[in-house]
Amino acid sequence: MAYRQQDHYYDSAHGTPVHPGFPPPAPTNHNQQYPAYDNQWDDRPGSAKSVQSSQFHGSQVHLNPQYEMSQTHIHTPPVPSMPYHAYQPDYPPVPVRPGPLREMSTGYSVAREKLMKRRSVRHVELQNGNLVLDVAVPSHIVPHGMGSAEEMTKMRYTAATCDPDEFMRRKYSLRPYLYGRHTELFIVMTMYNEDEVLFVKTMNAVIKNIAHLCGRSRSKTWGPEGWKKVVVCIVSDGRSKVNKRTLQVLTLMGCYQEGIAKDSVAGKDVTAHIFEYTSNVVVTETGEVSTGNCPVQIIFCLKEQNKKKLNSHRWFFDAFGPLINPNVCVLLDVGTKPTSTSIYELWKCFDKQSNVGGACGEICVDTGRACSLLLTSPLAASQNFEYKMSNILDKPLESVFGYISVLPGAFSAYRYRALLNGPDGKGPLASYFKGEAMHGGGASGAGLFERNMYLAEDRILCFEIVTKKREGWILKYVKSAKAATDVPTTVPEFISQRRRWLNGSLFASFHSTIFFYRIWTSGQNPIRMLVLQIEFIYNAVQLIFTWTSLANFYLAFFFLVSSATTTTDGAFNFLSQGAGQDIFQVFLKLYIALLFVVTVCSLGNRPQGSKWIYSLCMVLFGICNVITLWCAGWTVYLAVPHTVAGWKDFPQLVATNQAFREIVISLAATYGLYFFSSFMHLEPWHMFTSFIQYMFLLPSYVNILMMYAMCNLHDVTWGTKGDNGSTKDLGGAKKVKGENGKDMMEVEIPTAREDVDRMWAASRSALKVKAPEEKSHRDAATKQADHDRNSRTNVVLAWVGTNMLMILVFTSQAFLNWVNTHFATSQGSNFNPYLSFLFIALAALSGVRFLGSLLYLIFRLFGH
Known part of the structure; x- marks a missing residue:
């Protein structure tokens, strides 16, 4: 047996001290039980014992028969983080000292396999009929002195078995809603299979923007506690398609853990895996870890199936939006990197003018180090010129008129109230998501014109906001809000991208030109309506x-x-x-x-x-x-x-x-x-x-x-992307009767803090090794479809x-x-x-x- 004394552990059989944080050595008698394996000797907040007593109160615990004791123990002591009142945007990050990490010769995949074998069966009480688990995060990332803050010591997992539109009706919930916080900014990052380099570029840029908000001590809205008014939502389109190295970055941040997610709950297929954690960890693409300038409330929504970007936005707007009820929603594509003040500049536009329904910043080409891409790729240079002239001539002109024909989905913002549908169910969001059913082969009965028009759903959304009845919204361009994005550097990628843009914009322009008269019922003042009418005439000439x-x-x-x-x-x-x-x-x-x-x-x-x-x-x-x-x-x-x-x-x-x-x-x-x-x-x-x-x-x-x-x-x-099926490899949660007669869920999840820490360390080690380049190959079906x-x-x-x-x-x-x-x-x-x-x-x-x-x-x- 082992007991705790002055932050050291002693083996009662041998009297030898054990390094702080390490479980006691395995007993020599293999018939002996492992009462300490579940870290039940440790009463520290966030430990397995603490988690079991608070989260699984009244639950039964059964150890998996394959549960074996490992001889490799990895521990990183927690690092003191900055006090909340001392946030500064340019405060140097505090590195996380790894401690006595051992080299893991087995690698990440072996560590994952062992973790899957060593899970425990728990009986968990349902929350409003839904499976919700609060699990301890790795000890490496728990902020010092934050032991009582549940959002920083535990990650919450919710298995959603419904469509996004039914999320609130099925009584699912989110932490910001439960904490009763007012959300000023709700930021969504959409991704498909982007690698860790692109993800880290966007994620760290968002963290810097939130740190800037926390550093605005003279602001009435922002300040040291400003992070509580910002929620970052990461939506990944398809579990089988998500980049595994990107998942490892999220693991290091505490926003994802292997072995927690389930693909069915009580016989119902899971449509989305939702992980929530308030993290102050900053990760580089090589696995370097440091503490950030301020905590960040993160919702990671991993969709089970690949259902396109529009469906990802439906989870953001229709599922999470009603619960979060934000003032401003910011849309970002993974791979786009806003400058450290860009999100604030966008928000300020909404704060200064109450009739602004949407705004965008300047999208510029990521030209690489010392603008090397402009010298090596004429295609990238031509796009750089095109983007720049659009931001100098076209966007300012449309902003003066009050109607920007398209707010780029890669970096734009909307006032949530301006997006909401009316009592009849019609409105901007209804029109925006109308195209989701049209892009799967025309089963919706829509014609060729309408289906192409909804390839540019962001143009439709802009038109619907400006012409929304009796509300008088306008759209603005904010030059000071800049974001860099990657552009196609090969001819095939360039032509494929522009095919969607040109077809969508052409037919969306026809739509807005034909229905120009809706501007007269939009609630704009007479001068604005006249100016907008001039813009529609100008757009018609451009269309010709x-x-x-x-x-x-x-x-x-x-x-x-x-x-x-x-x-x-x-x-x-x-x-x-x-x-x-x-x-x-x-x-x-x-x-x-x-x-x-x-x-x-x-x-x-x-x-x-x-x-x-x-x-x-x-x-x-x-x-x-x-x-x-x-x-x-x-x-x-x-x-x-x-x-x-x-x-x-x-x-x-x-x-x-x-x-x-x-x-x-x-x-x-x-x-x-x-x-x-x-x-x-x-x-x-x-x-x-x-x-x-x-x-x-x-x-x-x-x-x-x-x-x-x-x-x-x-x-x-x-x-x-050729794949919209489900992969049944996570195991399910079965409904059983508890001792008190209540319905319980039987789930198999990792229970030992040691296992969670091992997976965290394995993820970090895996990121240090550069991923091999993958070459795409066309299969027979694609070649035939060509x-x-x-x-x-x-x-x-x-x-x-x-x-x-x-x-x-x-x-x-x-x-x-x-x-x-x-x-x-x-x-x-x-x-x-x-x-x-x-x-x-x-x-x-x-x-x-x-x-x-x-x-x-x-x-x-x-x-x-």
């Missing part, structure tokens, strides 16, 4: 140009190259002599051939199956764009005076020289405003690091991405037909003869009137974007 972008890009190429290779009333033009016309015809036919190749590939192949063809097409399209820009410059050169005297009367030159006026003004209004607005926002660096790559790949954004998206309208399986593409003929024909008709009309000989007859200038320019219209229209749209960007900066300067 998006639909005809394929034809417009080709016509610009055709007319500019044609203009540079045509003799103009005897003017010297070497491109019109000899090889110039031949070169023009070669590239004209090349352009048409590339469109044909992309169309064939889009109809029959996945990007992963034709990546080299797509890559080659992107390079050739880029060369065509270089020639187009060179011809535009050459045309301007031919049109402008070549003497100093000719430039003296500049206004007369602009008024009389059509080519100079239309090309120069349109280019200046587009690319000139890119430079000017970037400097105006004090962010010009992307113009020097990414502009050339973006211009080279610009034709591919139009010709390849749009073509592939339109040819794959039938593909509306948003993120099923060639099965149909049921989108009508839409593709309408789209291609519209664009081809425009090309045939504006490049026909009859039209060109009519142009030469009626639009020839005194300089003999053969400039095309449609190209003039195109340049003027693009310049006008660019002017609107610039004006909105300028107004946003002015309003931001005055705090609006």
Whole structure:
């Protein structure tokens, strides 16, 4: 037997001291019982004895016959944490000293296998008819002096056997609700199979943001106890798909334990495993552990089946939301890294303006260390430029109007009250989740248009909030809230991602344009309604140009190259002599051939199956764009005076020289405003690091991405990932009768603190070894599916037909003869009137974007 004396354990048989925290040595007589194995000699809060006496009061305990005593004991003494009143955002972390850890030659998998064999059977009383377990966390992470705080010494496990919508009706509960805390911020992190590197990047960024909130001592809302007003919810989509190393990180944080979860309760299948713990542990991707600046209330929801990201959000909004009842909900994708003050900046927007229903920050590209990704990947650089210009021109313009067409799901926030449905069950959340049943093959009866529209459910949500009847919500852009995210760096990933974006945004834009009149019943003030009406008109014009972008890009190429290779009333033009016309015809036919190749590939192949063809097409399209820009410059050169005297009367030159006026003004209004607005926002660096790559790949954004998206309208399986079944490998909880006649649950779980500590140490050791890279392989079914593409003929024909008709009309000989007859200038320019219209229209749209960007900066300067 062993007894405790002054924090040391003594073996009563031998009188030898044992290291603090270690169980006594195994008895030499193997027939002897193990009364001390369950740590029942230890009365410290959080010990197995304490847990048994408080949590399983009146329960029966039966040891598993396979329960064996291990000869390896691992213990890490708890580390004193910072007092709650001393939170500082930049306080250096206190490292956890591992103590006398032994090397575990058996590895993580062997430790897990032993743990499964050494579980004990407990009879647990149901809570409101549901299985809820409070289990002790590893002793390594229990904060010093927090022995009486149940949320920091015990992890709560809840086995949910219902749909998210029934969570509250089935009387399930959560700790923040039981503690009666007001939740100001409810943060959701959605993940599928992201590795520990991406998870840690996002998780640690969230912890820094919460530490910043706790450090705002002068705030009326935040301060040292601010962590109690923040709940972080991690939702993982599918237990069989979750990354095992990510689970090990959660184990080190105390938010997950092996051997606790059950896949059935009283014969009912478990739909979600919910783990709750208030952790102050910060973990790196290599398993380094330290204490954080403040505790964090964490809910880890591990869904049993893979049911897509939308279902993960339904657990967040419909299951947990009514219990937590937060003021503001923040949406984050695992892999997105907000800066240390970004979440506060988003929250402040809601706090300052009561009519803000949603807000987003600036999503920027994670360019790697020293912006290395911009130098090594032209594809990433082009996306960096695209993201930056959207955040400089488009988002500020829409924020001034009050309606942002899409708040990115990777980093955005919503006022919970603005999301709620009305008494009739209709509202933003009902519309948002309507697409969940549509992406599984059309069983819902929805048509192709509606199913594609709900690929962009975040756009639908934004439209529903702004047009919500009689509530007058607006959406805002918060420039100071920044978050970095990973972007596709390979052609197949890039095309696949944009397919969903383009199809969803196109049809969602049609939806919002058709139902624009709903803005007049939204409860906005008259001035706001008029401004929003102007925005809907602007969006309709943008939609028309998006639909005809394929034809417009080709016509610009055709007319500019044609203009540079045509003799103009005897003017010297070497491109019109000899090889110039031949070169023009070669590239004209090349352009048409590339469109044909992309169309064939889009109809029959996945990007992963034709990546080299797509890559080659992107390079050739880029060369065509270089020639187009060179011809535009050459045309301007031919049109402008070549003497100093000719430039003296500049206004007369602009008024009389059509080519100079239309090309120069349109280019200046587009690319000139890119430079000017970037400097105006004090962010010009992307113009020097990414502009050339973006211009080279610009034709591919139009010709390849749009073509592939339109040819794959039938593909509306948003993120099923090929697996939505259950894995029955956890064991179940059986309903039995207790001694007092009450219904009890018989569960088999680890009981000894030693086992929990061993798994914690094994997880830490496993993370120190870098995971091998996994190569994806297509199975036979996927390869066959790569060639099965149909049921989108009508839409593709309408789209291609519209664009081809425009090309045939504006490049026909009859039209060109009519142009030469009626639009020839005194300089003999053969400039095309449609190209003039195109340049003027693009310049006008660019002017609107610039004006909105300028107004946003002015309003931001005055705090609006």
